Amino acid sequence: MSGHLSVIGIGPGTPEQITPQASAALAGAEALYGYGPYLNRVPARPGQTRHASDNREEAERAAAALRHAADGARVAIISGGDPGVFAMAAAVCGEIEAGPPAWRDIDLEVVPGITAMLAVAARVGAPLGHDFCAVSLSDVIERRLDAAANAGFVVALYNPASRARPWQLGQAFARLRAHIPDHTPVIFGRAIGRADERVQITTIAEADPARADMATLIIVGSAQTRVVKRPGRAPLVYTPRIGELLRNDQDAPA
């Protein structure tokens, strides 16, 4: 009776970006746990129970799903994007570490998904084309922003504009401006592939924190990030690989 728990990434919101692995895991679950709006993106299945919770209740949601799985059920937790990037997988691991020994015997499966920065990047070109960082502004460690920008990383900002911390994005932009040129491209992207998708390309000098809402992902370029104008089309934003033309070897893990 060890049970099974899948922590499933459903991507940015369009069904076209949900992997077959995630769809199969969703279909095979007897019970789905998740933040209400994420649950609403998953088609209903007869006999499958749904347990919606507030976005602020990650640890409680993880514990509830683990208790349910420990009873022998096939349980799934839904994450937007990828469950391992500022989402539910770490909360589940934390509850397993802190919880009863039986939880360590649950068959845990983490199903990766398209995380917001990949979807936003794809929409505009390849701004993450060279070294980059992902930083959550939910509990930002400000010296990390300094270190990343100073060392030439492109920076993806998750959770930029929460109700509890509306000032944080403005502070983050101010810190980044100390390290990168005024014309450095900045991309605001939200709800990629959904009806309410919005993408804006601006610069760090002009970036307005008020344009971000809770569902926005922001990519701040490096000094190497370039904008290619295209008549009649949206511009491309990309960060070239260093030595793009000098390279004589390039063996990428896939």
Place this chain on the structure above:
Amino acid sequence: MSGHLSVIGIGPGTPEQITPQASAALAGAEALYGYGPYLNRVPARPGQTRHASDNREEAERAAAALRHAADGARVAIISGGDPGVFAMAAAVCGEIEAGPPAWRDIDLEVVPGITAMLAVAARVGAPLGHDFCAVSLSDVIERRLDAAANAGFVVALYNPASRARPWQLGQAFARLRAHIPDHTPVIFGRAIGRADERVQITTIAEADPARADMATLIIVGSAQTRVVKRPGRAPLVYTPRIGELLRNDQDAPA
């Protein structure tokens, strides 16, 4: 006759992790360009031409595909993982910027995929659960490794062991050891979901560069990264979110 070019991420290698959007883009292409082993993962379709090239020829491959699309064809370039992460999308943008004006009128679509670090992370738990960086060792900027580790980022290393630079991974581990505790978890992962999948969990003190091959993705934890032992199961590795229990607000873009 502006043509269409899709740059398609096919994920780490298992068909279960290819999104429906990527599958549709593959099926709709008249011509596929890519590194031979990636092309071999895509089912053949009658009437579709295939143009395999060596992994070292990114710029040439991008230019050939753009020329073909500029003739009015529906062309696709295949990337392993995500095309925007150390892969083909930046090369295509670079060729568009440098190439003839007509290339700016090609209908360019970048289709995101599951990049290696997300697949490896999912396999072991949630090591990317808080702030992280992705760094390519193909053209490594060593102060970025120092900055990332010193600021507490988890670091994903792409292209760790190329034929032309076999010493680079050892040098990178040596630099990272100066900033993080000896017991910091390190994960080697390759070919996730494929028959030749291999995942190893070790520590930065013990990490052996010779264990990485060209298809390996390495995640080096931070001082916060934890390992949870599980009797009869592989351990979990995760990096907790800061203030996991103190948080009163958490609005994640999906």
